[in-house]
Ligand code: PEP
């Protein structure tokens with residue numbers, strides 16, 4: 339039966355394929371296709387791992403002391419029964435034989451199927467056995483990991499090697515695209531999917547500007563977040579469509595709906611291709627105001643997509659992504675230096691703005707950090723606060739950035755400042771890093787130093803910031819979160835997250851004016867900069883530098899080419915002074 343689920347649109351486009359349900363705790367399980375000649379050995383890997391767990395439990399059972407409570411033996415019996423359950427074994431075989439999933443993926447896929455059946459049971463005792471099943475699967479996974487034959491499969495989520503597989507695999511289903519469905523995915527989890535077999539993804543939680551959504555944009559695959567119940571309503575292997583523009587997921591679509599979406603998919607492809615013609619056009623308005631279009635990136639290799647859409651530099655390199663998913667092992671100076679140099683080289687002489695590490699809130703370094711998170715992490719030890727709390731880690735990063743600045747134009751950007759004392763401390767540590775490099779005889783280059791305006795207190799004190807910094811960059815994602823007291827990662831309050839709230843507009847406009855009056859550069863690097871429906875308003879407010887995800891650049895450029903800033907100024911002031919800016923902007927966008 340066809341039904342639809344509504345969530346938040348975060349990464350545009352349409353994807354159609356089969357659902358792959360992944361439990362949030364298991365997203366780091368390897369997902370890749372095997373070749374058909376590996377089917378038997380892959381099944382043997384599971385059989386072997388399962389047998390090891392059976393032996394383990396058997397031994398445990400035998401070694402139970404006489405005085406052990408009888409529940410313990412009963413529990414082991416349950417585990418043994420679950421391990422030997424035919425449904426688990428036969429399901430795994432099917433995933434491996436028919437879909438060519440690797441052993442770990444097949445095991446977790448079948449876990450999701452069986453767990454769903456437990457969820458649906460009336461008897462509470464039986465329902466609770468789901469936890470036992472998960473423990474048993476966890477044990478098998480551990481054995482699979484330790485299995486020496488796993489060595490040649492250790493790459494996580496390797497891309498589907500279509501050419502190679504097509505010769506070996508005749509089954510139609512291998513041509514079917516796959517869509518990842520999970521309750522939650524952290525930004526670090528998502529990074530693992532950068533080169534993955536998935537062509538779209540859906541999560542139950544997350545807001546429009548959550549970092550998971552931001553990484554989704556960088557994957558450039560259709561995505562819907564904040565769909566609340568998707569991972570419960572969608573079953574393993576269901577056919578689904580993601581409409582990433584509308585934020586809708588259609589489950590079990592009828593042939594007519596499939597046709598309709600295939601048509602939409604082709605149309606979207608045609609408009610994308612049309613936009614690529616703008617790549618080499620300078621971004622200038624009708625009244626010849628030049629506008630700088632910069633890219634936001636997470637990894638040095640993202641510079642390729644920035645260059646491919648004609649970005650004139652990197653306005654925001656979110657360096658924290660180099661620090662994530664490493665089990666607490668932070669990258670050392672050399673590793674960071676290489677990554678920053680790679681970004682500088684990738685941009686071929688164009689400026690690269692490296693933001694110092696911004697972890698905390700919804701960007702945990704790894705799962706442990708998430709678990710230890712405080713009740714209010716967005717207001718806690720995050721971004722520059724985290725860096726200043728660990729000067730040696732911060733100095734390591736500063737040295738690496740300063741050294742990379744010898745290879746090309748680098749700007750240094752500091753996130754989440756609010757207090758003068760933080761500014762003074764930060765600038766003094768930058769000086770210390772230079773002295774350290776002098777003492778080591780290391781070469782380094784000049785950098786412009788900028789501050790992010792992400793906290794209302796900072797926006798209101800923009801003049802004070804300008805006394806210390808060469809440029810400001812407005813991080814509207816956080817500025818909105820902190821101005822409206824809306825957790826940007828919480829889908830339950832996503833409807834209140836409003837870039838056009840008069841208070842937000844006032845803070846943005848005043849910061850732009852303060853910079854323009856002082857003759858200092860200002861840009862917006864939050865998601866507002868990449869929203870083409872807001873381009874004219876921001877131009878009217880005096881903004882001339884926008885930094886956004888590469889996929890947005892050409893759409894925003896199209897708006898700039900059609901705009902006249904002379905005409906926009908008065909209108910932008912009216913919008914700002916209205917009680918209902920969103921209605922005015924919507925009307926304007928309809929009329930143009
Ligand atoms: C912002 O807050 O607008 C921003 C660009 O930083 P991030 O999204 O990484 O918090």
Ligand code: MG
Nearest residue numbers: 792813815816
């Ligand atoms: Mg921010």
